[in-house]
Amino acid sequence: MTTDTPPQACDLLIEAGWVVPVEPHGVVLEDHAVAIRDGVIVALLPTREARARFLAAETVSRPDAALIPGxxxxxxxxxxxxxxxxxxxxxxxxxxxxxxxxxxxxxxxxxxxxxxxxxxxxxxxxxxxxxxxxxxxxxxxxxxxxxxxxxxxxxxxxxxxxxxxxxxxxxxxxxxxxxxxxxxxxxxxxxxxxxxxxxxxxxxxxxxxxxxxxxxxxxxxxxxxxxxxxxxxxxxxxxxxxxxxxxxxxxxxxxxxxxxxxxxxxxxxxxxxxxxxxxxxxxxxxxxxxxxxxxxxxxxxxxxxxxxxxxxxxxxxxxxxxxxxxxxxxxxxxxxxxxxxxxxxxxxxxxxxxxxxxxxGFETKIGSIESGKQADLVCVDLGQLETQPLHHVISQLIYATGRHQVSDVWIAGRPKLRDRVLVDMDSDALIVNARQWRARIAAIRIS
Known part of the structure; x- marks a missing residue:
């Protein structure tokens, strides 16, 4: 007789059309997910298996995106x-x-x-x-x-x-x-x-x-x-x-x-x-x-x-x-x-x-998508016109992708950018402040 294993709790499950872990070198994993607990990557596995194995407090699904290390x-x-x-x-x-x-x-x-x-x-x-x-x-x-x-x-x-x-x-x-x-x-x-x-x-x-x-x-x-x-x-x-x-x-x-x-x-x-x-x-x-x-x-x-x-x-x-x-x-x-x-x-x-x-000196913490590393992760939307057709994910990331295609960012598992919107940062206030510095610097240079 077999006993079903209950799903494990995790804070966040990120599902992506492609995961590019960087290590191993040049690998692209299709329809994979990353499970995160307490800011740390706990698993990288096929999306179907991830859904069965983990009970996530939050799931972010990006089927047209590549998930890469920050x-x-x-x-x-x-x-x-x-x-x-x-x-x-x-x-x-x-x-x-x-x-x-x-x-x-x-x-x-x-x-x-x-x-x-x-x-x-x-x-x-x-x-x-x-x-x-x-x-x-x-x-x-x-x-x-x-x-x-x-x-x-x-x-x-x-x-x-x-x-x-x-x-x-x-x-x-x-x-x-x-x-x-x-x-x-x-x-x-x-x-x-x-x-x-x-x-x-x-x-x-x-x-x-x-x-x-x-x-x-x-x-x-x-x-x-x-x-x-x-x-x-x-x-x-x-x-x-x-x-x-x-x-x-x-x-x-x-x-x-x-x-x-x-x-x-x-x-x-x-x-x-x-x-x-x-x-x-x-x-x-x-x-x-x-x-x-x-x-x-x-x-x-x-x-x-x-x-x-x-x-x-x-x-x-x-x-x-x-x-x-x-x-x-x-x-x-x-x-x-x-x-x-x-x-x-x-x-x-x-x-x-x-x-x-x-x-x-951070290679044991970040830089690749591996279990035990910090969840510093980035979703890049490859479904846009500028990155079609998609023959080779890594080639597209380097030779065709622009920063405007970054949709989501996490640092230590915490969301910093969600659907292109900054989390906990006021873009309008930053622009106003930058313009004030522009005026101050211009006055210095003129005088």
Whole structure:
């Protein structure tokens, strides 16, 4: 005699026409469902079996959608969303020193950071991004705003060799970094990383201090490096070493290093990154717009380097659209390598999800749809005219899908976007606030 097993309770059952778990690589599961309990994925199985096995408090059925892991924006400066478009069509150093830094100096502060983060969270959620690797000042404010909106983030602890509104000396940068890290060290959504600005703005002494503390606290180091040919040439002329060689001499080239941009790399540097477990964050649209160069993604992948995708900040991109960024990354990699397979669709999606999670040290929590991971999930409507006919789901996600097709988003099982409507965020108020900042910044620039 057999006994029927009673259904298990779960908080949420998401049924989708296709589930793309990312791990295993390139797999697409048709008519599958994900069961979630206490913010954690407890099962991924065929929809018919899920309905029999689970008694869900809520069921969301999306038969024309692909369910994917939340996208991970592995490098961004989200407060700078309020500077979107103020200094376009300029090379990096002119853009940075002649425009961005002067305007920032006039407006930067806790309110600027908080309002910029809030606006960026709304934009990211509407585009299917559920996690950001943040690099800016006032990390205490950043962390509080990300937490308030239930958004996952690794917040950078800035270090730079000159005074800013955040800190006036090296000791103060490190003291304040320690305070922010201690406040958020056990939070389920918010983590920290050291964020020295770049090799050309941070001294050997401060890099050595970062290395020691990163080792002690087991923190990543999130750093712009090898961004332009000028940066590399200047380092060689002044110090007799290329930036990566200098970082290696200082003990920073290891599996904690999140190396951003990396457009100027030789074969030996690529091999070094592979051997040491460095993660490279590719920001193709910012690099293209600032004419910084081309990250050799195909060569990095062949060498075994983990590659992630980042938008950079809205002042240089000018959006936080990870679907667009990932498409650009895939297409650019092919052109640079002169190889149509240099970054295929499945590998591009991996870079935008699990590759980003791995770079941030979050790969055991997010980045793929697997039992035991956090339910950071995104539904993408593939039933629209622009994605018909649907021959290959992953190809369509990378080469044809726009962020406007994101219908639903969850972070740790909590709804953040439902039927294209933000949950617990007031879009109209965000727009009004952004317009107030526009007027304030315009007045500063005119005066």
């Amino acid at each position: 996208l991970v924006n592995a490098h961004t400066h989200n407060p700078m969303t309020l500077l979107r478009g103020i200094a376009d069509d300029l090379p990096l150093m002119e853009w940075l020193q002649g425009h961005i830094w002067p305007v920032e100096g006039a407006v930067i502060g806790p309110d600027f950071v908080a309002d910029g983060i809030a606006l960026s969270i709304a934009e990211m959620l509407r585009g299917g991004t559920t996690c950001a690797n943040e690099n800016y000042f006032f990390p205490d404010v950043q962390a509080a705003v990300y937490k308030r909106h239930g958004f996952r983030a690794r917040v950078g602890l800035p270090v730079i060799d000159f005074p800013t509104a955040w800190a006036s000396s090296s000791d103060e940068y490190f003291d304040r970094a320690g305070e922010v890290h201690d406040q958020w060290r056990d939070d389920p959504l918010i983590a920290t990383a050291f964020a020295p600005h770049a090799p050309y703005t941070v001294s050997d002494a401060n890099f050595e201090r970062i290395r020691m503390l990163a080792d002690q606290l087991d923190l990543p180091v999130h750093l712009h490096t090898h961004e332009t040919a000028h940066e590399v040439t200047e380092s060689h002329d002044k110090l007799g070493q290329r930036p990566l060689a200098r970082l290696d001499r200082l003990g920073l080239v290891n599996d904690r290093l999140i190396a951003v941009h990396m457009t100027q790399l030789n074969h030996a540097e690529i091999e070094l990154c592979a051997q040491r477990g460095v993660s490279v964050v590719h920001c193709p649209e910012s690099n293209l717009k600032l004419a910084s160069g081309f990250c050799p993604v195909g060569k990095l992948r062949k060498a075994g380097v983990n590659v992630a995708i980042g938008t950079d900040g809205c002042a240089s991109n000018n959006d936080l659209d990870m679907f667009g960024e990932t498409r650009t990354a895939a297409l650019l990699a092919k052109a640079v390598a002169q190889d149509a397979s240099a970054l295929d669709a499945a590998s591009a999606l991996h870079a935008a999800t699990l590759g980003g999670a791995r770079a941030l």
